[in-house]
Amino acid sequence: MTEAQLSTRDKILHAALDVFVSKGKDGARMQEIADLAGVNKAMLFYYFTNKDLLYAEVFRSNIMEMIANIKTIIISADEPDKKIEQIVNAYVSFFADHPDLPRLILREVANDPESVKAIIREIKDYAKEDIPMKFIGLLHESISEQNFYHVDPKQTIISIVGMCIIYFIGKPIIEVLLDIEDVDPQEFIEQRKQNILFLLKNGLLYKEEK
Numbered sequence: 001m002t003e004a005q006l007s008t009r010d011k012i013l014h015a016a017l018d019v020f021v022s023k024g025k026d027g028a029r030m031q032e033i034a035d036l037a038g039v040n041k042a043m044l045f046y047y048f049t050n051k052d053l054l055y056a057e058v059f060r061s062n063i064m065e066m067i068a069n070i071k072t073i074i075i076s077a078d079e080p081d082k083k084i085e086q087i088v089n090a091y092v093s094f095f096a097d098h099p100d101l102p103r104l105i106l107r108e109v110a111n112d113p114e115s116v117k118a119i120i121r122e123i124k125d126y127a128k129e130d131i132p133m134k135f136i137g138l139l140h141e142s143i144s145e146q147n148f149y150h151v152d153p154k155q156t157i158i159s160i161v162g163m164c165i166i167y168f169i170g171k172p173i174i175e176v177l178l179d180i181e182d183v184d185p186q187e188f189i190e191q192r193k194q195n196i197l198f199l200l201k202n203g204l205l206y207k208e209e210k
Contacts, residue, residue, distance in 0.1 A: 021100045059119045061181045080142040091164035102168040126135045
């Protein structure tokens with residue numbers, strides 16, 4: 001979607017994400033967000049009456065988008081191994097499309113973990129469906145059918161999400177340490193997906209052939 005196609009509300013949310021990432025919630029100023037979004041402050045307050053509400057909506061809207069993507073995969077009729085592949089692709093693609101979100105999460109988890117936990121609880125209530133529990137159920141089912149190793153589903157989900165997000169959190173450090181500053185970003189993201197799936201298929205999820 002181009003900038004011209006974004007609604008005023010979406011422009012505000014995009015600008016707010018940029019400012020919150022660079023300044024944090026406490027350092028962000030509503031006037032700066034309004035200026036970056038190209039709206040006046042009155043319009044900003046029409047949509048969001050205070051900074052806390054705007055901050056929570058930046059989290060909520062982005063995470064709800066990710067949850068919706070994962071939900072579609074989990075409730076599909078595809079085989080479990082195919083769902084895992086699609087989930088990895090969805091996570092990596094989401095973070096590639098929202099590269100500032102992991103940094104915002106990291107900043108706020110470090111600065112105010114209780115506030116982040118409260119927002120996540122609100123998102124879970126708002127979503128009305130516990131997608132992580134459905135993911136756990138998918139792994140339990142696959143384990144019981146002896147398609148996957150007998151792994152701890154919660155630990156496995158942490159491992160999957162961790163592998164998908166770590167590059168985006170540590171990108172500046174990783175690029176320098178591994179000398180990959182000049183690689184094609186789209187090609188590298190596709191390689192990232194394939195590498196995660198290879199590790200899952202050969203080390204974590206699939207039963208060895210007899």
